[in-house]
Structure formats: C-alpha cells, structure tokens
Amino acid sequence: MGEEFVAISLTPMLIGTLAAIACALPGNFLLLRRQALIGDAISHVVLPGIVVAFLITGVVAAVPMMLGAAGAAVVAVVMIEAIRRLGKIEPGAAMGVTFTAMFAGGVLLLEQSDTSTVHLDVEHALFGNLESLIWLDATGWASLLDLEALAYLPVELPRLFGVLLVVALFTWVFWRPLKLSTFDEGFAQSMGIRTGPLGFTLVIVAALAAVAAFDAVGSIIVIAMFICPPAAARLMTNALGAQVAWSVLFATLSAVLGYVFAGYGPLWFGADNAVSAAGMIATVSGLILCFAAVFGPHRARSGAPAEAL
Amino acid sequence: MLWHALTLQLGYNATLVTLGAMLLGIAAGVTGTFLFLRKRALVSDAISHATLPGVGIAFIIMVALGGDGRSLIGLMLGSAASAWLGLLCIGFLTRRTRLAEDAAIGAVLSVFFGIGIVFLTFIQTMSEGRQAGLEGFLLGSTAGMLYSDAVIIAVGGALVLAAVIAFRRPLSAVAFDPEFAASSGLNVPRLDLIMMGLVMAITVVGLKIVGLILIVALLIIPPVTARFWSERVTGVLWVAGIVGGVAGYVGATLSAVAPALPTGPVIVLVLFVMFALSLLFAPARGALAAVLKHLSFQRRVHIRQGLLALAQGQPIYEKLTLRLLQRSGLARADGVATTDGKARAAKALRDETRWQMARSREEFALAATFYDGLTEIETVLTGDQIGELDRLIGAPMGVPA
Numbered sequence: 001m002g003e004e005f006v007a008i009s010l011t012p013m014l015i016g017t018l019a020a021i022a023c024a025l026p027g028n029f030l031l032l033r034r035q036a037l038i039g040d041a042i043s044h045v046v047l048p049g050i051v052v053a054f055l056i057t058g059v060v061a062a063v064p065m066m067l068g069a070a071g072a073a074v075v076a077v078v079m080i081e082a083i084r085r086l087g088k089i090e091p092g093a094a095m096g097v098t099f100t101a102m103f104a105g106g107v108l109l110l111e112q113s114d115t116s117t118v119h120l121d122v123e124h125a126l127f128g129n130l131e132s133l134i135w136l137d138a139t140g141w142a143s144l145l146d147l148e149a150l151a152y153l154p155v156e157l158p159r160l161f162g163v164l165l166v167v168a169l170f171t172w173v174f175w176r177p178l179k180l181s182t183f184d185e186g187f188a189q190s191m192g193i194r195t196g197p198l199g200f201t202l203v204i205v206a207a208l209a210a211v212a213a214f215d216a217v218g219s220i221i222v223i224a225m226f227i228c229p230p231a232a233a234r235l236m237t238n239a240l241g242a243q244v245a246w247s248v249l250f251a252t253l254s255a256v257l258g259y260v261f262a263g264y265g266p267l268w269f270g271a272d273n274a275v276s277a278a279g280m281i282a283t284v285s286g287l288i289l290c291f292a293a294v295f296g297p298h299r300a301r302s303g304a305p306a307e308a309l
Numbered sequence: 310m311l312w313h314a315l316t317l318q319l320g321y322n323a324t325l326v327t328l329g330a331m332l333l334g335i336a337a338g339v340t341g342t343f344l345f346l347r348k349r350a351l352v353s354d355a356i357s358h359a360t361l362p363g364v365g366i367a368f369i370i371m372v373a374l375g376g377d378g379r380s381l382i383g384l385m386l387g388s389a390a391s392a393w394l395g396l397l398c399i400g401f402l403t404r405r406t407r408l409a410e411d412a413a414i415g416a417v418l419s420v421f422f423g424i425g426i427v428f429l430t431f432i433q434t435m436s437e438g439r440q441a442g443l444e445g446f447l448l449g450s451t452a453g454m455l456y457s458d459a460v461i462i463a464v465g466g467a468l469v470l471a472a473v474i475a476f477r478r479p480l481s482a483v484a485f486d487p488e489f490a491a492s493s494g495l496n497v498p499r500l501d502l503i504m505m506g507l508v509m510a511i512t513v514v515g516l517k518i519v520g521l522i523l524i525v526a527l528l529i530i531p532p533v534t535a536r537f538w539s540e541r542v543t544g545v546l547w548v549a550g551i552v553g554g555v556a557g558y559v560g561a562t563l564s565a566v567a568p569a570l571p572t573g574p575v576i577v578l579v580l581f582v583m584f585a586l587s588l589l590f591a592p593a594r595g596a597l598a599a600v601l602k603h604l605s606f607q608r609r610v611h612i613r614q615g616l617l618a619l620a621q622g623q624p625i626y627e628k629l630t631l632r633l634l635q636r637s638g639l640a641r642a643d644g645v646a647t648t649d650g651k652a653r654a655a656k657a658l659r660d661e662t663r664w665q666m667a668r669s670r671e672e673f674a675l676a677a678t679f680y681d682g683l684t685e686i687e688t689v690l691t692g693d694q695i696g697e698l699d700r701l702i703g704a705p706m707g708v709p710a
Contacts, residue, residue, distance in 0.1 A: 036412040037351060040419075083533070086588060086596050092411075093350040093533050100526035101581040104574035107448060111570055122448065127426055220426060224419035231412045262427070273434035275427045282423025289416055293406050301407040 006143060011135040011154055013259045016221070016281060018160040019213035020251035022167050023225035026206040028244050031230040032182045037095065038203060039226030042210045043219035044099040045076040047125050048106030055113055062159065062215065069211040076102060077203065128218025130259070130277045133157075156216040163212040170205050171244070174198065179240055218278045225251055228285035235296030254285035323565045325459035326451050330518050330557035330576070332466030333511060336473045337524075338531030338553025340507045342546050345532035346484035351414055352399065352505070354525040357512045358418040359395025360388035361425025361521060364446055368432055379442070381458045381517060385465075388446075388521075389513045395421050396505055449520030449573035451564055458517065465514035469507065476503055477546070485542045518561065520573035527553060530580040537591035556580040608633055609683050613657060615639070619646045620658035660686050663698045670701070 023039070030036055049072025053064040076098050083094040107122055137143065137152040144150070171178070181188035181195040188195050210222045233246035258281030263274045293299055344350050367387025372378040395417045402413035429443055442450075482490040483500045491497045508528065515524045535548035560576030567575075589596050615630040616639065625631050625644050634640035639650035646654055663686045667673040679689045686695065 031409075031412050034409055034411055036409070036415045040354070040415055083588070086599065087533065087537055087594060089533055089536060090345075090348050090350075092348065093345055093529055096350050096354065096525060096529035097533050097581075097584060100523055100529070100577050101584075104523055104526070104577035104581070107571060107574040108578065111574075123444065126447070127430075220419060220423050223415060224423055227412055227415035227419060231408050231416055234408065234412075235406055266431070274430075276430040279423040279426030279430065282419050283427055286416065286420025286423065289420070293402060293408075296406070299406045 016255035020225045020255040022164040022209040024229040024247045024251035027226040028230040041099040043222040044103040051109045073207040224282035232289040232292035235292040235299040258284040322459045325463040327561040329462035329466040330561035332470045334553035334557025335550045336470040337527040338549035341528035342532040342549045343484040353528045355414040355418040357521045357524045359421040360392045363387035363391030365428025448571035452568035523573040526577040534584045537587040616654040616657035620654035
C-alpha cells in the first residue's frame with residue numbers, strides 16, 4: 001500500500017465516489033417524485049448525443065461531448081412530451097419509445113462511423129473505463145502536495161468535482177422549495193413556488209450529473225446510483241435531510257467497496273484478473289438496498305399492517 | 310441482395326431466423342399491448358436487463374461441466390431463471406417495502422445488469438471465454454448463427470406466439486378492465502403472472518436476435534403505434550401484432566444483408582419509423598389530423614363570428630375572419646356582405662337568438678347543454694320546439710305592423 005495505491009486506485013476510487021454522490025443527490029428527489037426512471041432514460045439517450053458530437057467535431061473531447069449529450073437529453077424530453085400529448089400515451093410507454101429509439105440510433109451511428117482510432121464504443125458507453133483513470137505521475141501520498149504531479153490528475157476528477165459542487169449547491173439553495181414541491185405540490189404552488197420550472201431544473205441538474213458521470217464511469221453506474229442509494233436511504237428514515245445523508249453514505253460505500261471488490265476481490269479467490277468495477281459498484285449498491293429492504297427501520301409503508309417476513 | 314433477403318432466398322438459416330423474428334415480433338406486439346394497457350410497460354425493461362447474470366452463470370456452469378458453454382438452450386434457460394429472480398425482486402420491493410414500482414424497476418434493472426457485467430468481465434478472463442461472443446446478447450446478432458440456434462429461434466417464436474394466442478381472451482379482458490374481469494370469475498393475479506411469463510419467454514427467445522438492451526422496444530413500440538390507429542382493444546391487438554411482425558421480418562432481413570450491424574438497433578429503427586409515420590399521419594389521432602381538425606374548428610368559429618358581426622352591422626377588424634368570409638364568397642374585401650353572405654348572416658343571427666332564448670328557459674335546459682356557439686339549433690331541437698322558441702321570441706317590436 002502506498003505509492004501503488006495512490007497511482008492506481010486512489011483516483012478511480014475518488015472519481016467513482018464523486019460520480020455516485022452526484023447522481024444520488026438528485027436521485028433522492030426523483031425517487032420521491034416517482035420519476036426514478038428518468039435516470040434510466042437519460043443514460044440511454046446520452047449515447048447518440050455523444051456520437052453525434054464526435055461525428056461533427058471528429059475528436060473525443062469533453063466539451064463537445066457534454067454539449068451533445070445535453071442536447072440529446074433535451075431532444076428526449078421534448079420527444080417524450082410530444083408523444084404523451086399528441087398520442088395521449090402514458091409517460092412510461094412514451095419514455096420507452098423515446099429512449100430505445102434514440103439508443104438504437106446511437107448504436108447504428110457508432111457502428112457506421114469509423115471510430116477505430118478513438119476510444120468510443122458501445123461497451124465503453126455501458127461500462128465506462130473507471131479502471132483506466134489512473135494517476136501516472138503520482139509517486140506516493142506526497143504527490144497530493146506536489147503541484148506538478150497534481151497538474152496531471154485525470155481530467156475527469158476535477159470535472160466531476162465541479163459537477164458535484166453544482167449539484168450540491170442546487171440542492172442546498174433550493175432545499176425548501178424542492179422539499180415542499182416534492183411532498184405537496186399544491187401547497188408549494190400556494191406558497192408562490194413555481195413548481196413547473198423547478199421540476200424541469202431538477203431534471204436538468206440530474207442530466208448534468210448523468211452526463212458527467214457517464215463520461216467517466218459508464219451508464220450502469222449512473223442508473224444504479226440514481227436509484228439504489230436513495231431507495232435504500234428511503235427505507236432507513238422518514239426525514240428528508242436524513243435520507244439525503246444516508247444516500248450519500250450509501251453511494252460512497254458502494255463506490256469504494258465496489259472498486260475494492262472488483263480490483264482485489266478476484267485476487268482473494270485466486271484469480272489473477274480484476275472484474276468490471278462499474279458492474280461491481282452497481283452490485284454493491286444492490287446489496288445495500290437488499291439489506292435495507294430486509295432490515296431497514298422504515299421499510300414498510302406507514303399505516304400498512306406489519307407483516308411477518 | 311435485399312430482394313433475396315426479403316423473399317427468403319438467403320439460405321436456410323437466414324430464412325428460419327427471419328420467420329422466427331417475425332413470429333416473435335407478432336407475439337411481442339400482442340403481449341406488449343397487455344402490458345401497455347396495464348400501464349406496466351417498463352417492467353419488461355427490468356426483466357430483459359435481469360437476464361444478463363443468468364447468461365453469464367449458465368455459460369460458467371456449462372464450461373465447468375465440460376461443455377463449450379455456447380449452447381443457446383442452456384444460455385436461454387439461465388437467462389429465464391435470472392429474469393424470474395428479477396421479477397420476484399420487483400414484487401418483493403413493491404409489496405414488502407414502501408418503494409414505488411418505478412424505483413423497484415430501476416433498482417433491479419441496474420443491479421442485475423451490473424452483476425451480469427461482472428460475470429461477463431470474469432468470463433473474458435477464462436480461457437474458454439475469449440471467443441464466447443456473449444456480447445452479442447447485449448445488442449443482438451444473427452451473423453454466423455448455427456443451424457441449431459436458428460431452429461431454436463424459429464420454434465421458440467412459434468411456441469410463444471401459440472401461447473399468446475391461447476391466452477389472448479382472458480388477458481385482454483384483464484387488460485381492458487381488471488375489476489370487471491375479476492368479478493366475472495377470472496383469476497387476475499394468476500393472469501398477471503401468465504402475462505409476465507409471456508414477457509419473459511419473449512425476452513429469452515429474442516435475446517439472441519434483438520439483444521437484451523433493446524428487446525423492450527419490441528414490447529413497447531408496437532402497442533404505442535397501434536394506439537394511434539384504433540380505439541378498441543381488439544383493434545390495438547391486431548395492429549400491434551402486425552407492426553411487431555413486420556418489424557421482426559424487415560429487421561431480420563436487413564441485418565442479413567448487413568451482417569456487421571447489430572440486429573437489435575436495426576429492428577428498433579424499423580419499429581420507430583412505423584411509429585413516427587403513425588404519430589404523424591394516423592387518421593383520427595395523428596398529429597396531421599389534429600392540426601387539420603384544429604384549422605377547421607378555427608375556420609368555423611371565425612366564419613360564425615364574422616356572420617354574426619355582418620348581421621348586426623358591426624365592422625370586422627380581424628383580418629383572418631375577413632379573409633375567410635371573402636374566400637367563401639360571403640363578404641367583399643371591404644367587409645360588406647354579399648347577397649349570399651347577407652342570407653347566411655341573417656340565418657346565423659336567427660340561430661343565435663333562438664339559442665339565447667333556449668338557454669334562458671328552464672324547459673330547454675337539456676338542449677342548452679349542446680350550445681357551443683357552432684352547433685345549429687336545428688340539429689338539436691325538433692321543428693315544433695323551434696316553433697315554440699320563435700313564439701317566445703315574438704315578432705319585431707317597436708315597428709308598426
């Protein structure tokens with residue numbers, strides 16, 4: 001432990017944790033608003049956005065890709081609304097039509113275009129490349145104070161940190177209106193809160209978190225972190241503040257334990273290759289949810305008769 | 310080449326796969342309609358993603374037992390087992406905890422998929438796993454399919470379709486009105502279970518052709534498309550089955566022509582084209598029909614209001630009204646009524662006056678509910694009733710007879 005850990009494991013672990021928390025924070029509100037599957041839809045439609053951005057600019061660069069992904073998310077939201085209104089179709093089905101069609105379009109564009117020279121393929125989009133985000137210039141813990149080495153940190157780390165700041169700031173500034181409009185929309189409106197724009201902003205913030213996390217860790221973690229930590233936290237407490245705190249804890253635990261299990265777990269069993277960190281992080285978050293569902297103090301619906309398990 | 314593919318002349322395997330895809334598409338369209346009407350469309354997304362760990366585990370077990378691990382039947386059995394487990398997890402989370410169904414769907418979908426990815430990366434490190442081609446199950450691939458696999462898909466598609474046809478009556482009763490179905494003696498929970506079983510069977514058979522990420526499209530897009538064409542359950546079922554069948558057939562043949570492309574996205578895009586055409590051009594519910602209906606309504610309102618203004622000698626300031634009146638030959642460009650216009654205006658005013666009277670009298674209260682400013686009173690009241698109204702309105706006053 002030491003120099004090897006800092007160079008190889010510290011940055012991916014931190015990036016995974018930041019991504020997990022950035023997704024879990026808005027996930028809390030989406031969960032309570034019965035919009036949990038928006039994260040699923042966003043993470044599917046990001047792919048065509050990134051591919052189109054690549055086809056236009058010809059390079060795999062962060063800014064155009066983020067713009068492309070954000071554009072795709074907006075197109076998806078408009079399309080879902082249009083299908084709902086024009087066809088009077090229920091939102092779940094409208095969402096299903098939109099994200100499967102856009103994802104399919106993205107895959108076909110990707111397969112048609114020549115991406116052999118760059119690191120862009122469907123598997124990357126699904127699983128991310130967390131393991132490859134290493135910090136080659138680190139020589140040990142001392143590097144954390146070494147400005148020259150710090151300059152070569154993987155760019156995903158500061159970017160995700162920035163996005164997490166934005167998400168946290170949004171949650172903190174709009175805490176009261178978010179809370180009111182989530183639990184009682186009518187009351188929030190009577191208090192003068194504009195719930196429509198607020199709900200839309202929440203989806204945009206979630207999309208921002210999803211896009212930034214998607215780039216670094218792939219879409220599985222994004223979907224898992226939008227839903228599993230907040231869902232587990234929901235079973236632990238009745239207070240929104242505590243729920244958000246629990247969800248941050250669960251997200252962190254999933255990211256750290258998942259990364260450790262994926263990297264070192266197979267070694268404990270005598271295998272010599274690591275397994276997918278993204279998959280393992282999602283797995284750990286599922287295990288946490290499973291424990292919360294069986295032992296969580298507030299797992300039952302309030303008012304429902306206590307059932308023997 | 311495309312023509313050969315469409316007419317099933319690309320060899321025995323391709324023909325079998327195409328037929329299998331078509332049968333599967335029909336079954337998926339019909340089953341998807343039941344899901345859609347029960348508002349549970351996205352449960353199928355969780356079921357399909359939950360198949361991945363089963364595929365991985367089945368492969369590992371088959372290798373451990375000394376096989377090469379690629380037997381399609383074995384992989385399908387594994388995927389069915391883990392999809393069933395995923396379904397049980399959704400049921401547990403929604404019934405035993407306070408989480409809503411959408412959260413349960415998302416949790417099962419992402420966690421099972423994550424576990425599946427862990428198994429896939431593990432398999433890639435096994436010596437037998439390098440050529441396993443399990444990635445083909447993510448997005449579907451029909452290239453280089455074995456004869457036995459093609460037979461399995463064709464037979465599987467036929468069996469699923471047969472099961473759907475066998476259960477279509479009780480399932481549509483439940484989908485249309487679960488409470489009525491329950492009161493007429495149907496076992497709704499068991500039929501829901503059968504519906505989920507059908508969804509699972511479709512997912513498992515479609516795994517190799519469409520891939521687990523996109524198979525949900527085969528269940529969702531056909532009923533949504535069909536909804537634009539029919540207001541009746543039977544109609545939606547038929548159209549959804551046809552849409553699904555066409556997508557399976559065309560998608561499978563297209564991908565036989567372009568083997569490098571994954572099959573799933575091709576099928577989904579075929580589906581989406583049919584959906585987009587329906588959204589735009591369906592006769593009653595399509596976007597174009599809605600626009601036309603709106604324009605015609607707007608036109609009728611403007612002409613009616615314009616005629617009333619003409620009858621009362623008021624000037625018309627609204628340009629659109631004037632233009633519409635002019636185009637129908639009811640008024641000149643300067644806003645003066647033509648002879649025809651004068652007659653129509655007088656009639657409109659008489660109609661409006663009769664309506665005013667009808668709405669002010671209690672005995673016409675029921676008829677008055679039909680008043681919308683456009684309906685002519687003759688279409689609502691009988692000649693006798695209109696005579697009664699005219700008597701109430703009376704002759705012109707203040708004019709010497």
